Amino acid sequence: MRILMLSEFYGKTGGINTHMVELSRFLKKHEVILSSNPESINIKPDIVHVHHAFTPLTFRAIKKANRKRIPVIVTNHTIAPFHNIYFWRLLKLGMKYLDEVNAIIAVSNAAKKFISNFTSKDVIVIPNGVDVKRFEPLKKEKEEKTLLYVGRLSVRKGVQLLIPLLSKCLKEHDAELIITGKDEMFMLYLLKLQRTICKNVGVLGFVPDARLPELYNYADISLMPSLTMESFGITAIESLACETPVIATKTGALPEIIRSGGITTNLWEFPKAVENLLSDPDRIRKLGKQGRKLVEEEYSWEVVAKRIENLYFKVLDGGMHEEHNT
Structure with missing residues (x-):
């Protein structure tokens, strides 16, 4: 054909x-x-x-x-x-x-x-x-907790809210937040927030696709704080394929995509959802396993x-x- x-x-x-x-x-x-x-x-x-x-x-x-x-x-x-x-x-x-x-x-x-x-x-x-052979779980051996945002650096994705919303949580759990994405002006804004609000943040800028599986596996939780309707969310299934659960806002398709592989919540409850999951390593592992199974069955x-x-x-x-x- x-x-x-x-x-x-x-x-x-x-x-x-x-x-x-x-x-x-x-x-x-x-x-x-x-x-x-x-x-x-x-x-x-x-x-x-x-x-x-x-x-x-x-x-x-x-x-x-x-x-x-x-x-x-x-x-x-x-x-x-x-x-x-x-x-x-x-x-x-x-x-x-x-x-x-x-x-x-x-x-x-x-x-x-x-x-x-x-x-x-x-x-x-x-x-x-998602390619489940490329995005696959790798053994994680580290003590510090890592939150990850992968996606466009744009206002509608809500990434600008992560540092103000999660600064207290990051300090209390001695966790780090890694933000990736391509937009030089937006990066400067995020770096300014990092300097003034919370030091536990790394703004990496653009990350090549080849490095994404490594990044998802390094993280404990992926974040999707979208403010507008999402028609899907490819980064969600990439993360789930690596057994890294996702916390996302209840916008558009995100609840139907993530399901048992993470948590969907309202924006004002986002910090609480992150804090609760960071405090429960067993649940992180359980959601990760469920997410991988979901991806293998429906999204491979x-x-x-x-x-x-x-x-x-x-x-x-x-x-x-x-x-x-x-």
């Missing part, structure tokens, strides 16, 4: 690019082409899989594939910010084009609920995946890629075929 995966986010740092690259790696029986150019449809693939439902590239790709009568699948990776006027315009266009595809995937029930507002088609939930790329491959075959066999206007 020749599969064309398209997204304007291909080749850019972020979850969609990671998803496309990893999925293509686990579909090794097939010819998979990754591109950010809708003209790539001219290579005559058997199926077009577009990642991100609400971009101009998505709409052009759907239109072009329909003209050539090539089946199209769209994966929704996001819950769009309603305060963004540009996204509102794209959402309006989405209502026109999304009913013309053969199948729609959402990476979570939260993402499904969102996109279902803009299409009459059934939406299939197939989550993001072997499982996720097989589900997507089966959907490709179902669409090509006509099980989800619809006639398109030419």
Whole structure:
């Protein structure tokens, strides 16, 4: 099978690019082409899989594939910010084009609920995946406790609140907080907080993907203090794969993704949740084991890629075929 995966986010740092690259790696029986150019449809693939439902590239790709009568699948990776006027315009266009595809995937029930507002088609939930052979638990032998944040340095991720919220907890437990992410101005702000509020903080900046398994394994708990709706949370399943439990805010898909592998709580109860878990090493280990089991059963790329491959075959066999206007 020749599969064309398209997204304007291909080749850019972020979850969609990671998803496309990893999925293509686990579909090794097939010819998979990754591109950010809708003209790539001219290579005559058997199926077009577009990642991100609400971009101009998505709409052009759907239109072009329909003209050539090539089946199209769209994966929704996001819950769009309603305060963004540009996204509102794209959402309006989405209502026109999304009913013309053969199948729609959402990476979570939260993402499904969102996109279902803009299409009459059934939406299939197939989550993001993680390489469980690369992200695996390694033996931890250290006395000090470590909290970890991995992700974008942005206000909506809530990372700027971690130092003020957890400074007392870090001092009382003699624990350290490690923050990673790429944004020089944001890093300067965090370093200023570190100097003025709490010394038990390390701001590492950008960490290459190759080092992430080591970092997750070094940590005792991963933190996700997101302030806005999360459509998934790839860092959550990477952490769980390493048997490192996650404490996250109850936003978007995080509760449905983390489940027995961690704790989801309101932002104002975040410090208490961290303190309680730091005080209970047995529970940290238990949540870690449960998280790894959850990932192996539902989020490993072997499982996720097989589900997507089966959907490709179902669409090509006509099980989800619809006639398109030419």
